[in-house]
Amino acid sequence: MKTGVKRALVLELFDKQGGRCCYCDRPMVILPRGRDQNRPDAATLEHLITGRRKGWTKRHNMAAACRECNNMRGSAMDWCTFKTYRMGEFWEFISGCKDL
Template sequence: MPKKNTNARYRTEAFERQNGRCIYCDAQMWLGGALAQRAFGEAHGIRPRAARAFKATAEHLVPRQNGGRTDRDNIAAACRLCNMRRHRRKWQLTPEQFRAHVQRRLAAGRWR
């Protein structure tokens, strides 16, 4: 089982590689603890509780339950909302299919 700090390191690397934007919805994300959450909320005019949806998470492109590994090539940064919604689906979509789904929903004003 990978160490927690390895997950955090890969998430941070992906966050920086993606310029702090979600791989699926392209929303700006935040990284860090409660102070970063509060600062993000203030900067974007939302309450800290609403800012939780924009927290950067380590997204396994190939889920661990399907044999995906915790390594740089399989970790991307996704906002908490997109990560949760992707993995709660009844039918799993590839990262590319899920990104297309999210983009269609965003264009229709039906994602956030």
């Protein structure tokens, strides 16, 4: 994906999510290109399902996440487990996420 397209998508998702991270629900910031990109609250493009499976770059697999969450998740956890972990909702996770 080209940088310009990626950026436009981050902006779109940012707007759709009310400027909040898809994992920790904290407000994010959109930074001008090349500036302070390592801020933990910078909005980044996140693939919900990692790995190069079919359809992994599709829109429904994208969400805006803050850099801190994006870095922390890596590809070790699936998105639902990670969100649960970030939100501290392990019990709700067990009953709520298994249908996804």
